[in-house]
Amino acid sequence: MNVQDLLEVPELAGISIVAGKSGQNHEIRTVNMMDAPDIVHYLKPNVMLITTAYHFKDDPKKLAELIQAMSDKGCAALGIKTKRFLGKIPDTVLELAERLSFPVIELPLSLTLGEVVDLTLRAIVDKHARELTMALEAYKRFADVAMRGDGIRPILHELSKMIHCPCECLDQHFDVVARCPGAGAAFASLEASLPGHFPAKSPAFSLTFSVIRDQKTYTLFPIHIKEKKTGFLAITGELDQADHLRALLIEQAVNVISFALMKEQAVKQHARSIRNDFFLHFLEGAFSSQAEMINRAAEFALRNDQAYVCVAGKIDGGLLDGQDEIYEFIEDDVAHSPGDAHFFTKGELCILLYEVQTYDSSWIEAQLHKIQEKVQAYFGRTMSFGISNLSHSFLEVRSAYKEAIDALKSGELSRKSAYIQTYLTKDIVSLLRLIPREDLENFYRHAFKGFRRIKKEERESLLQTLSVFLETNCQISETSKRLYVHRNTVVYRIEKCRELLGKNLKDPDTNLQLRLALRIHNLLEPIGS
Structure with missing residues (x-):
């Protein structure tokens, strides 16, 4: 609760702010009564102090010192029962409060200090209770959307209406996962700036920053998906620390989005495992007939009458702990890039099957160069690729895979790194x-x-x-x-x-x-x- 909320409590009718009105947004977390001159040593931030000013009736200068000390400590406000002993607050004290934007509140004679404390604490508790109730209701709404399986976008839409600002969800590489309707323009400068100017290590807490190009402010809230993998909820503007309701709503949305993303990840991982098992069996010739291979391939949108170019990729330097993360990143990047491509993994290799009409090595090399640049930028690792010749059907992909491997090995023998090697020795290897x-x-x-x-x-x-x-x-x-x-x-x-x-x-x-x-x-x- 802030000072402005306190002034609107019906039971506290008669209190008024006499100085420091520009500090009405100060948050009040608790209230205390002054019973000794050295009370300032025991005060903490966001506390409101109330007093009869008995200790200052003969020395107004000490009242000014109290206000200065309270302001320095980050206290919320000072409530004075002026008609009891002080009579009138000195002008010098009021001027100081105005200069410090520190609220000074005049308390009516009709209320005892104990009543003011009791009513203020009750108002603070009631406000927190209302906020928690609203947050719980919001969580239920978010959870209902998630359980229906409608995705993250409806959750963002609900949150946007509640907090009255656009929001979007980013993955750990700052690519847009989903956004509320009409939020594209609001986040244009953010997407143009990330991730090139963002810390490599994801923040553990919310982070507020401004984009230099247009001075727009954004706040990112981490969404924990799984170990070493974090997404972000982005909102426009800065979150006011005193706005607990807004913070609670965002927290509930983050919790539900985290659950939804973990669910999506589990589904995606299961589908990836099934797809890789099929491709491995295909390469090993484990199917009983060509008809079975063609039918199984069709289940993964791999048509036998489609031409393909096979690409085999490998992280330079061999296996490492972050290989799965890098290959997941490439898979997501390929899914959002031009052209139709199918992604598989086999041990330390990643395999890309590009659907093509005619063989155009320059276009494929350009796509692979972009992947190399992104992997270098995000993970600090280099990758190399081998490209096959054109295979005119899916059944020919097994030979294309061997060509891609030969091309990759050829570059490796030359002790190159971050290379893209096209298969050029088909006739020799075919003869061998x-x-x-x-x-x-x-x-x-x-x-x-x-x-x-x-x-x-x-x-x-x-x-x-x-x-x-x-x-x-x-x-x-x-x-x-x-x-x-x-x-x-x-x-x-x-x-x-x-x-x-x-x-x-x-x-x-x-x-x-x-x-x-x-x-x-x-x-x-x-x-x-």
Whole structure:
């Protein structure tokens, strides 16, 4: 309850504010009577003090000191029964109260101090009770909407009508989940500013800030969805700390929205699991017939008469704790991006199936570049992608998946990061796949037979260096740069390879043989297998 509310209590008729009217919005949380001159040492913020001013009747200067001290402590107001001992409040005291915007209230003789305390406390309790009742009713209304399964938008609409301002719900990446009707213009500057200028760590409490471009003020309230995942309820303007009813209404809305979002997340996670299981079985050829595959694919909006391009993506540096969060983010981003794409995960990989009419690698690369930029901005991680050639039906996607994996592995062998590698060696790999696995293994062992004399750790290091060296057309400096090692280290390793192989690495036939052997190695041990 604030000072203005106190003046409107019927039982307190006769009280009036004589100075500091601009402070009528001061919140009164409790009331106290002055029974000693040193009372100021025991006062707390938002308390209203009432007194007969007996201790100040002969020293008005001390009354001014009391008002100054109460203002400094954040007290709500001072009520004086002036007609009892003081007679009249000195003008200097009134001027000070006006300057400090500190309300000074004159109490009538007809009410005792005890009655004023009792009536004020009763008014405070009654107001809180009304607010709690309204908040409970609001919670029931919000919960009814959530239980009907109508989504978050109707909840925001109800809240907007209650607090008389637009509101919207944002996910943890500040993308709009839902907003009340007609709120788009109200949040235009907010959406243009987030998340680039927002703290990377989500705030644990409400946060109020202004956007420089148009000086609009917004307040964000965190919505806890699950561990390490938080959304936000955004409203226009600043929440007045003394407006408890508005705060309670927002709190109830946040609670219900949190429940609704957790429910949506659970449903989405279940659907994602079913979709991934289907795709994994499809890649493994676990279905009994093509007809069964086509029918099951149709359940996930995957038409067999549709052309697709398969993209395999991987977080650079391997698995990490936040992989699921990153892949969920990509899935949501793809769902709101141009073009029709289907998202799957398989171990440390994410797989994108783009529906296309004609193969346009530049458009797909542009979409993947945007994903890379957002993942870098939000998570501080880089990602790499491999792109397949066009598959003319869903049944051909299995081959397209292998092409995407080969492209991804090709970039990885070159020690690149944040790369997008298009599958360009379809003819070579297709030919290699026609050769029996045993023959491929024999070719690989023959090509690198000299490497069998050294330990596994050294062998892997030398093979990696040799692979990058050949991919960079035998450039020592570029190999050193990609491997993040000193130039002399590269020179030493390449000399060691020449010694073990007994061949000139720059010889065209030798170069081709080694590149084919490394390609066979990738084919025998693909990513994600």
